[in-house]
Amino acid sequence: MEIIIGIFVVIGIINLLxxxxxxxxxxSTNTSSSAPPRGGYEGGQGSGGSGANMxxxxxxxxxxxxxSNKDVRVISIQGRGLLPVHRTMEIQFVTWAEDITxxxxxxPVFCSLSEFRHHxxxxxxxxxxxxxxxxxxxxxxxxxxGVAPLDALAFPRSGTRNIRFYCYMTEKTSPSLRKSxxxxxxxxxxxxxxxxxxxxKDKLVExxxxxxxxxxxxxxxxxxxxxxxxxxxxxxxxxxxxxxxDDEQAEAKAKLNAALRAxxxxxxxxxxxxxxAIRSLRASPIRNAAYDxxxxxxxxMSADGVISTQEMTLLREIGDNLGISEQDxxxxxxxxxxxxxxxxxxxxLTDELLVGLDIKLxxxxxxxxxxxxxxxxNSLLTTERDQAKRLRYQECIEAxxxxxKKYG
Amino acid sequence: xxxxxxxxxxxxxxxxACLSNSGEPKICNNKDDAPLTHSAVWxxxxxxxxxxxEAKKMFGVAKExxxxxxxxxxxxxxxxSFRVHGKDxxxxxxxxxxxxxxxxxxxxxxGPIDAVIITIPANFxxxxxxxxxxxxxxxxxxxxxxxxxxxxxxxxxxxxSTSPTKxxxxxxxxxxxxxTFDATILDVDGDDIKVLTxxxxxxxxxxxxxxxxxxxxxxxxxxxxxxxxxxxxTMGELQLxxxxxxQLKITLSTREKVTVALKxxxxxxxxxxxxxxxxxxxxxxxxxxxxxxxxxxxxxAKLQPKDxxxxxxxxxxxxxxxxxxxxxxHLGIKPISRNPVASVALGACLYSAIRNKTKLSxxxxxxxxxxxxxxVTPHFFGTIYRNTHSxxxxxxxxxxxxxxxxxxxxxxxxxxxxxxDGVKVSITQSGAEQTDPDFVDTIWSxxxxxxxLVTQPTEIKVTYTYDTNGIMQCRIVDVLxxxxxxxxxxxxxxxxxxxxxxxxxxxxxxxx
Numbered sequence: 001m002e003i004i005i006g007i008f009v010v011i012g013i014i015n016l017l018x019x020x021x022x023x024x025x026x027x028s029t030n031t032s033s034s035a036p037p038r039g040g041y042e043g044g045q046g047s048g049g050s051g052a053n054m055x056x057x058x059x060x061x062x063x064x065x066x067x068s069n070k071d072v073r074v075i076s077i078q079g080r081g082l083l084p085v086h087r088t089m090e091i092q093f094v095t096w097a098e099d100i101t102x103x104x105x106x107x108p109v110f111c112s113l114s115e116f117r118h119h120x121x122x123x124x125x126x127x128x129x130x131x132x133x134x135x136x137x138x139x140x141x142x143x144x145x146g147v148a149p150l151d152a153l154a155f156p157r158s159g160t161r162n163i164r165f166y167c168y169m170t171e172k173t174s175p176s177l178r179k180s181x182x183x184x185x186x187x188x189x190x191x192x193x194x195x196x197x198x199x200x201k202d203k204l205v206e207x208x209x210x211x212x213x214x215x216x217x218x219x220x221x222x223x224x225x226x227x228x229x230x231x232x233x234x235x236x237x238x239x240x241x242x243x244x245x246d247d248e249q250a251e252a253k254a255k256l257n258a259a260l261r262a263x264x265x266x267x268x269x270x271x272x273x274x275x276x277a278i279r280s281l282r283a284s285p286i287r288n289a290a291y292d293x294x295x296x297x298x299x300x301m302s303a304d305g306v307i308s309t310q311e312m313t314l315l316r317e318i319g320d321n322l323g324i325s326e327q328d329x330x331x332x333x334x335x336x337x338x339x340x341x342x343x344x345x346x347x348x349l350t351d352e353l354l355v356g357l358d359i360k361l362x363x364x365x366x367x368x369x370x371x372x373x374x375x376x377x378n379s380l381l382t383t384e385r386d387q388a389k390r391l392r393y394q395e396c397i398e399a400x401x402x403x404x405k406k407y408g
Numbered sequence: 409x410x411x412x413x414x415x416x417x418x419x420x421x422x423x424x425a426c427l428s429n430s431g432e433p434k435i436c437n438n439k440d441d442a443p444l445t446h447s448a449v450w451x452x453x454x455x456x457x458x459x460x461x462e463a464k465k466m467f468g469v470a471k472e473x474x475x476x477x478x479x480x481x482x483x484x485x486x487x488x489s490f491r492v493h494g495k496d497x498x499x500x501x502x503x504x505x506x507x508x509x510x511x512x513x514x515x516x517x518x519g520p521i522d523a524v525i526i527t528i529p530a531n532f533x534x535x536x537x538x539x540x541x542x543x544x545x546x547x548x549x550x551x552x553x554x555x556x557x558x559x560x561x562x563x564x565x566x567x568x569s570t571s572p573t574k575x576x577x578x579x580x581x582x583x584x585x586x587x588t589f590d591a592t593i594l595d596v597d598g599d600d601i602k603v604l605t606x607x608x609x610x611x612x613x614x615x616x617x618x619x620x621x622x623x624x625x626x627x628x629x630x631x632x633x634x635x636x637x638x639x640x641x642t643m644g645e646l647q648l649x650x651x652x653x654x655q656l657k658i659t660l661s662t663r664e665k666v667t668v669a670l671k672x673x674x675x676x677x678x679x680x681x682x683x684x685x686x687x688x689x690x691x692x693x694x695x696x697x698x699x700x701x702x703x704x705x706x707x708x709a710k711l712q713p714k715d716x717x718x719x720x721x722x723x724x725x726x727x728x729x730x731x732x733x734x735x736x737x738h739l740g741i742k743p744i745s746r747n748p749v750a751s752v753a754l755g756a757c758l759y760s761a762i763r764n765k766t767k768l769s770x771x772x773x774x775x776x777x778x779x780x781x782x783x784v785t786p787h788f789f790g791t792i793y794r795n796t797h798s799x800x801x802x803x804x805x806x807x808x809x810x811x812x813x814x815x816x817x818x819x820x821x822x823x824x825x826x827x828x829d830g831v832k833v834s835i836t837q838s839g840a841e842q843t844d845p846d847f848v849d850t851i852w853s854x855x856x857x858x859x860x861l862v863t864q865p866t867e868i869k870v871t872y873t874y875d876t877n878g879i880m881q882c883r884i885v886d887v888l889x890x891x892x893x894x895x896x897x898x899x900x901x902x903x904x905x906x907x908x909x910x911x912x913x914x915x916x917x918x919x920x
Contacts, residue, residue, distance in 0.1 A: 115824050115865050375700075375707075383849035384849070385487075401700070
């Protein structure tokens with residue numbers, strides 16, 4: 001069972017589909033099976049000629065631009081020919097794809113849109129209803145039987161890819177009962193600049209290494225690499241490495257362990273280059289790599305139970321340089337630091353750092369920022385039940401009040 | 409004559425007001441013939457419960473786990489319990505004890521109560537509202553659908569009713585009570601009172617002023633003795649109760665300085681002085697919080713201080729001179745203070761009359777007049793969904809805060825092939841608009857089940873309807889099949905059927 005999925009995104013996709021299917025030779029994708037397909041069936045004995053005249057079923061693939069601005073790259077899979085059935089039935093066409101560039105046996109093509117996925121896994125699959133089909137009917141002309149949103153597909157590698165599409169007809173039924181009644185394959189060559197999922201694994205290990213280096217820098221911010229900070233880094237890395245395939249884990253672990261030893265050694269001598277790691281993370285093709293790295297830093301900051309000025313300063317610097325919004329930085333600290341106490345001793349965490357106030361702002365902006373921060377923590381306190389978080393939010397409210405007094 | 413009453417169930421004190429024969433609200437004294445009943449409960453023994461001033465005086469003196477004050481602040485924590493003499497108690501049970509005592513005393517003298525309204529802070533969470541209702545039910549009150557009114561709204565009704573001239577314009581109710589602060593902006597046009605927005609601070613009240621005073625006393629003690637001061641331990645040794653501290657605070661409202669008697673064991677009685685200036689300085693950050701809340705309320709209502717026609721003070725803490733002075737300094741408007749301690753209870757009584765006009769006598773009906781009150785939604789109410797691009801769980805607001813009541817909103821979502829035959833539905837609330845499920849409270853969750861399998865995205869419609877009685881109906885419809893799920897989150901307890909501690913557990917939503 002799943003949770004409701006998003007309104008805006010999905011309604012957008014529905015609109016997009018509408019635009020897509022309004023193209024030449026396209027069929028309606030109305031989910032109602034009674035809707036007659038545009039570019040519909042021709043009777044074998046009627047105007048379209050006999051089944052034998054119509055020819056065998058075949059498919060082809062074309063890359064086309066769709067959408068109201070013609071800016072959506074789509075692969076249109078079209079078919080024609082006789083559809084031999086022995087009784088009238090509601091039919092669907094199911095299309096899926098393989099990348100055969102490096103392996104003639106085929107490698108999977110994934111899709112980021114759930115509407116274009118297999119019902120049990122994230123591989124690309126398009127299911128298109130085609131209404132009612134009677135015996136000895138078929139498509140006299142090319143009719144769209146499937147679409148593939150190119151920019152939502154993930155291939156094994158970037159560059160020019162040879163893709164094989166397989167399109168089959170099935171009686172409309174639940175996904176687990178689908179049987180191919182007939183089908184055909186077609187091929188298309190496409191070019192993609194997106195990092196492939198096989199390359200992505202290398203990039204992922206690289207991003208993990210960079211995040212880990214920032215984590216080590218954070219652990220050293222207060223001058224001491226504590227045991228629980230090291231444990232936090234290890235747990236964070238392990239969680240991510242465990243997501244890799246079994247045969248890839250050993251290699252990733254070896255790389256990361258070596259990188260960890262090197263980072264710790266560099267941090268001890270003050271030669272750990274945080275700026276370089278930040279630059280590389282910003283350029284990483286891995287989605288949310290920068291955010292994930294900052295999340296690790298936040299976890300490490302609070303791992304020893306005390307947040308110092310040095311740690312919070314470094315966290316905000318790293319966040320700013322990674323391009324993370326101020327709101328997200330504050331959100332991460334709210335999520336991961338309630339259990340930690342702020343160091344109120346000499347050189348301890350200042351109110352400004354605790355609530356992320358940039359004192360270089362003009363006075364009116366400082367006032368506005370304090371109002372917003374107050375509203376944020378006050379609203380969080382209204383509904384939060386966790387006592388540690390409540391105490392942290394209350395601490396932030398009191399810090400804002402002191403800053404209000406300080407800055408007017 | 410019907411007994412129409414309003415109760416200000418405060419953090420530090422509770423007041424009951426009833427409608428007189430002539431339709432005027434008046435405060436009714438408690439069994440000790442005092443207008444204020446201290447919201448304090450002392451379990452002196454397994455079968456002896458002492459309520460009110462006597463209990464309050466023992467706070468800090470009696471055993472810590474046998475005496476309970478300021479529990480209202482924890483009313484929203486349903487899983488909380490305190491074990492006393494072998495029995496578990498929730499803050500609502502303590503409230504129920506106080507309410508029961510004042511109900512029994514009132515009814516013994518005046519007969520059965522016909523209608524009652526109880527006040528709550530404007531930003532009370534839904535759970536705290538439900539627990540307040542339950543406390544009243546436990547106390548033996550028979551409640552109508554609309555049993556609650558927000559404290560500042562009640563105060564506004566009182567001010568509007570007692571104003572020598574008809575009010576017209578935007579007004580701020582500055583309600584600094586014993587435990588909470590509310591800044592509420594209203595649009596008043598004679599008998600029509602419309603709430604525009606409320607901004608509450610949950611942990612800002614007279615209690616916090618007392619804490620600051622205790623801190624000052626501690627500084628003086630350390631200065632004189634060189635010893636550290638711990639409120640929990642040292643106050644007992646010095647025979648200084650919280651009640652004493654509250655009295656000192658009250659005295660400082662009328663005098664420039666007070667002398668504190670600290671009975672030490674080794675140095676006899678020390679008598680440090682505390683000046684009003686010192687106290688004002690100590691509470692300045694608390695006043696800053698109130699100022700920030702007022703500015704937030706003005707921002708929400710898109711108003712400037714100059715747009716306000718007046719400021720009304722409510723709550724006992726506004727009797728502290730520095731508090732009232734800060735309002736004038738901050739907003740440039742001299743606030744009006746009329747019976748601030750009782751205004752909430754008196755307004756609640758009037759609201760009770762407005763909502764129960766059929767029970768009023770002719771004289772009462774005439775006096776109450778044609779007053780109308782329109783409140784707003786107290787929180788943001790939303791649902792959790794998964795963004796199909798990022799795979800992240802997000803919160804989508806269905807009904808925003810400060811929407812005039814009644815209101816209804818529908819938003820469409822979708823479900824896809826991979827979601828099988830059901831969708832999980834969560835109803836959330838938050839004080840500000842949030843998109844991160846970590847920062848909202850899930851007040852109900854369930855499933856819309858047995859839906860047909862689909863091969864294309866289909867529409868799910870989610871409708872929330874919030875009525876004038878504070879009851880929210882949620883309707884979730886699978887458009888394709890017509891199957892629907894209806895949830896009523898009312899103030900009488902159906903919300904309480906949700907599993908305890910139903911905060912979103914992200915693990916429930918992760919892919920296996």
